[in-house]
Amino acid sequence: MFKKLLLFCSAILILASVGYAKEIAGINMPETLMAGSDTLVLNGAGTRTKFFIKAYVGGLYLKKKGGDANAIINADEPMAIRLHMISKLITSDKMEDATREGFQNSTNGNTAPIKDKMEKFISVFKSGIKINDVYDIIYTPAEGVKVYKNKELKASETGLDFKKALFGIWLCNKPADKDLKNAMLSGK
Numbered sequence: 001m002f003k004k005l006l007l008f009c010s011a012i013l014i015l016a017s018v019g020y021a022k023e024i025a026g027i028n029m030p031e032t033l034m035a036g037s038d039t040l041v042l043n044g045a046g047t048r049t050k051f052f053i054k055a056y057v058g059g060l061y062l063k064k065k066g067g068d069a070n071a072i073i074n075a076d077e078p079m080a081i082r083l084h085m086i087s088k089l090i091t092s093d094k095m096e097d098a099t100r101e102g103f104q105n106s107t108n109g110n111t112a113p114i115k116d117k118m119e120k121f122i123s124v125f126k127s128g129i130k131i132n133d134v135y136d137i138i139y140t141p142a143e144g145v146k147v148y149k150n151k152e153l154k155a156s157e158t159g160l161d162f163k164k165a166l167f168g169i170w171l172c173n174k175p176a177d178k179d180l181k182n183a184m185l186s187g188k
Helices: 002-017 069-074 092-106 112-127 160-171 178-184
Strands: 020-024 027-030 032-035 038-050 053-062 079-085 134-140 144-149 152-157
Touching: 020 038, 027 038, 027 053, 027 079, 032 053, 032 079, 032 134, 038 079, 038 178, 053 160, 053 178, 069 160, 079 160, 092 112, 092 160, 112 144, 112 152, 112 160, 134 160, 144 160, 160 178
Parallel strands: none
Antiparallel strands: 020 027, 032 038, 038 053, 053 079, 079 134, 134 144, 144 152
16 A cells, blocks of 8 residues: 555656646746747756846747857757746836846947847737746748747747847857856756
8 A cells, every 4th residue: 555655646646747847936947848849848947036036037049959059159059048027026117127238248339230029029028027927039931930938939030140149148158147147958
């Protein structure tokens, strides 16, 4: 009887963990995301922290794991970033400002070529942000970047130049959060 109970409990624990690769700040990041017909794997994930406030859990998804930020930024292949909001202190205005700053850092101050695309992307945050909102930023070469909020398509933009600038927010030499960048590139 004890063996059956132990086996049953083990099966429940295994089933409960299937589908999630990593838990961070109480958030289970899925081990895979779809980008068109491609299955992406979680490359790494961590928290975006500013002034001791954990704003969101961010995860980088790639076709195969990698740790070279520049190669990932420049790659014209399917990839995604998931942002899972974990703080009620993150407002639309704060997220818009932080994203504009991220684009400035990512493009070395040259946002003019992508200004319209950048503003369209930033508009996704205008509808308000709540704890447990999930933003999936998914790039496929054929379709460009699609942004989903809680699985609902909110914006799309074409162009590798825009994708490079957008993913650079988290992966460039002056990222939004160095610890988050390192975690996304960790392969863990």
